[in-house]
Amino acid sequence: MIKIDQRRRTLPIVVLLCSLALTVTANSQTFTSLVSFDYSNGARPYLTALVQGVDGNLYGTTSVGGANGPYGTIFELAPSGTLTTVYSFGGSDGAFPSAALLLATDGNFYGTTEEGGEPYYAGTIFKMTPAGEFTTLYTFCSQSACGDGGQPDAALIEGKDGNFYGTTQVYGANEAGTVFRITPTGALTTLYSFCSLTNCADGGHPSSSLIQATNGNFYGTNSSTVFKITLNGKLTTLYTFTGTGPSSGLIQANDGNFYGTTGPGTDNEGTVFGMTSAGALTTLYTFTGYNGTSPEGTLIQATDGNLYGTTFLGGAYYAYGSIFRTTLTGDLTTLYSFCAQTNCPDGENPSGALFQSTNGQFYGTTWYGGVNDEGTVFAVDAGLAPFIETIPTSGRSGSTVKILGYGLSGATAVSFNGKDSILGSKANTYLTTRVPPGATSGFVTVTTSKGKLRSNVRFRVIP
Numbered sequence: 194m195i196k197i198d199q200r201r202r203t204l205p206i207v208v209l210l211c212s213l214a215l216t217v218t219a220n221s222q223t224f225t226s227l228v229s230f231d232y233s234n235g236a237r238p239y240l241t242a243l244v245q246g247v248d249g250n251l252y253g254t255t256s257v258g259g260a261n262g263p264y265g266t267i268f269e270l271a272p273s274g275t276l277t278t279v280y281s282f283g284g285s286d287g288a289f290p291s292a293a294l295l296l297a298t299d300g301n302f303y304g305t306t307e308e309g310g311e312p313y314y315a316g317t318i319f320k321m322t323p324a325g326e327f328t329t330l331y332t333f334c335s336q337s338a339c340g341d342g343g344q345p346d347a348a349l350i351e352g353k354d355g356n357f358y359g360t361t362q363v364y365g366a367n368e369a370g371t372v373f374r375i376t377p378t379g380a381l382t383t384l385y386s387f388c389s390l391t392n393c394a395d396g397g398h399p400s401s402s403l404i405q406a407t408n409g410n411f412y413g414t415n416s417s418t419v420f421k422i423t424l425n426g427k428l429t430t431l432y433t434f435t436g437t438g439p440s441s442g443l444i445q446a447n448d449g450n451f452y453g454t455t456g457p458g459t460d461n462e463g464t465v466f467g468m469t470s471a472g473a474l475t476t477l478y479t480f481t482g483y484n485g486t487s488p489e490g491t492l493i494q495a496t497d498g499n500l501y502g503t504t505f506l507g508g509a510y511y512a513y514g515s516i517f518r519t520t521l522t523g524d525l526t527t528l529y530s531f532c533a534q535t536n537c538p539d540g541e542n543p544s545g546a547l548f549q550s551t552n553g554q555f556y557g558t559t560w561y562g563g564v565n566d567e568g569t570v571f572a573v574d575a576g577l578a579p580f581i582e583t584i585p586t587s588g589r590s591g592s593t594v595k596i597l598g599y600g601l602s603g604a605t606a607v608s609f610n611g612k613d614s615i616l617g618s619k620a621n622t623y624l625t626t627r628v629p630p631g632a633t634s635g636f637v638t639v640t641t642s643k644g645k646l647r648s649n650v651r652f653r654v655i656p
Contacts, residue, residue, distance in 0.1 A: 222528045224516075226539045227274035227556075228570040229563030232258040234278050235266035236567035238558035240346065240400075242293040242490065242546040243270070243570075245582070245597055246323060247300060249622030251548070251556055252279070254290040254304065258567065264288040264309065267302075267321060270570060272552065279325045284309050286329050287317040292348040292402070293545070294321075295357070298585050298595070299377065303330075303357060305345040315343030315364065318357075318375060330379035339364035341383055342371035346400040347442070349375075353587060353655075354424070358384075358411060360399040369397030370415070372422055384426035387415060395420065395430050401442030401491065406470070407653065412451060414439035419453070419468060431472035441546075442491040443468075444500075447650070448521060452477075452500055454488035462486040462507060465500070465519055477523030482507045484527045485515040490546035496553070496580050496649050501528075503543040503557060508532075513541040513562070516555075516573060529573065537562040540569035549649070551598045553577040581646045583637050587653035588628050593617075594652075596624050596639060603642040609652060610635025628654060 230236045235255030243251040251270045259266035259281030265288060267280040282288055288309025294302045302321045310317035313334035320328045333343045342361030349357040357375050365371035365386035372385040387397040396418035403413040403422075411422045412431075417438040422428045440456035440463065451468045458464075462480040465488070480486055486507030492500045500519050508515035508530035519525040531541055540559030547557045555573040563569040581598040588594060596607070602621040607614050609632040617625035624639070637648040 222576075223574040224529050224539065225274075225572045225574075226563070226569050227572055228270065228276045229538070229565050230255060230258065230567040230569065231565045232567050233260070234276060235259050235268055237560055238545065238568050238570070239291045239560055240293075240490065240545050241291065241558060242348075243548040243550075243556045243558070244294050244296050244302075245548075245550055246296060246302075247595065247597065247620075247623040248323065249597075249599060251550065252294050252296075252302060253558065253570075254292070254294065255568070256289050256291050256307075265290045265306070267294070267304075270556075272550070274570075276570070280321060280327050282306065282309065284314075285311045286327070287319055288314075291346050295349045295351060296584065297351050297357070297377070298355070300595070303349050303351075305347070305349060305359065307344050307346050307362075313339075313343075315339065316345045316361070318345070318349070318359075318379070318381075320377075331375060331381050333361060334364065336383075340366055340386075341381060342373060342386075347402040350403055350405060351585070352405055352411075352424070353409065353585070358403050358405070360401070360403065360413065360415075362398050362400050367393075367397075369393065370399050372399070372403070372411075372413070372426070372428075385422060385428050389428075390430075394433070395428060396433070396438075401439070404443055404445055406445050406451075407449070408470070412443050412445070414442055414453060419443065419451075419472070419474075432468060432474050437463075440487065440489050441502075444492050444494060446494045446500070446521060447498065450521075452492050452494075452521075454492065454502065456489075457487055463488045463504065465492070465502075465523065465525070467521070477521075478519055478525045480504065480507065483509065484525065485517060489544045490557075493547055493549060495549050495555070495575075496577055497575075501547050501549075501555060503545075503547060505542050505544050505560075513537060514543050514559070516543070516547070516557070518575075528575070531559065532562065537566075538564055540571060547573075549577070551580055551582055551649075553579045579646060580649045581637065581639050583648050583650075583652055586650055587655055589655045590628050590630050590632060592628050594626050594628060594637075596626060596637070597622065598639065598646055600641050600643060601639065604639050605642075606640040608638050609633075609654070610637075628652075
């Protein structure tokens with residue numbers, strides 16, 4: 194039987210796309226509400242973040258709603274704000290997707306559902322082609338005593354070995370969740386089951402995505418710890434929280450350190466922290482309520498070098514959440530507080546991470562609010578310039594690299610840290626190239642008729 198979270202309630206169906214632009218003068222940010230979900234086209238995007246496809250459109254998930262009732266959707270959003278439901282879940286193929294999609298190097302999208310999947314209803318892993326062809330790759334609890342885990346609540350990541358890595362919240366050998374690896378064809382290996390150490394010193398119940406750091410190891414968070422895990426499943430606890438634990442996953446910033454957030458504690462409303470690879474943790478900022486409460490979405494580092502995130506609660510209007518920017522040293526600015534107008538048409542309670550599109554703007558979702566109180570998709574223009582994104586962000590000489598951006602059909606040259614490469618197929622939002630012989634690690638640039646576009650992160654050339 195599929196469990197339905199009571200928070201995922203349904204409301205009357207009204208189809209409406211709305212555009213609400215509000216400028217926050219103090220910080221020169223422009224906020225635009227792009228979509229109000231209406232349940233028929235999905236509802237309640239929860240921890241999801243958007244991802245950009247090769248067609249330049251943005252893709253995401255809603256935790257409930259859609260053509261088949263309460264099970265959730267995959268949607269496509271044009272930069273103009275036109276939303277299309279690409280897939281509606283039906284329960285047997287998965288239910289309640291909470292996490293972001295992954296655009297893999299093969300051009301397909303991969304994702305997880307928290308529940309659903311016959312016959313065990315413990316969650317699934319799926320693949321979807323750009324044309325919308327859907328395949329269930331794996332159903333959790335397929336192994337004896339659910340040793341493979343269940344209820345994945347986090348997005349997959351693609352490792353440098355071409356496999357996908359993720360976490361489950363529950364089950365596994367000790368009923369406290371797992372870390373797993375799965376091949377593109379659906380062969381799953383459990384790398385680690387939490388609560389394997391004395392008194393569960395390794396924590397448990399991870400609900401956030403892993404990251405693969407520049408040293409090749411994976412890093413993540415669970416209910417009480419920050420951990421490192423190798424490709425062969427050796428786990429090291431780097432930091433154990435004595436109060437409230439991590440509320441999001443980690444990012445590795447361009448300074449090599451890791452950054453994350455914690456939820457509200459007895460003496461604070463949540464924090465932003467930094468941590469070295471050795472596990473030395475520093476609290477960079479403590480929320481107070483007026484500037485936000487309960488940060489839940491993973492931070493992102495934007496092209497200006499700052500960190501951006503959201504809080505689920507708090508803000509200038511008390512209980513509806515906020516968008517913030519912080520430097521790597523903890524100088525925080527509130528960019529927007531939700532529910533700025535009567536009845537909150539701009540949305541309430543953002544829980545997922547922001548996403549910076551290659552047009553330079555930020556996009557995100559809210560769980561509640563909007564015209565129908567079923568959640569929204571919004572955009573924030575902070576005045577940052579367009580850029581390109583490489584998929585993957587590392588590779589050996591001669592390997593194929595996809596480049597996402599806008600205005601790429603007129604590209605005349607591409608280079609890797611100053612080393613020229615050969616242009617492959619081109620479209621307005623996508624081109625292909627190869628890592629040239631002799632290239633070194635650094636930024637990738639594409640020359641277009643309107644100037645040069647630089648990659649948002651340094652491309653790492655693997656020896």
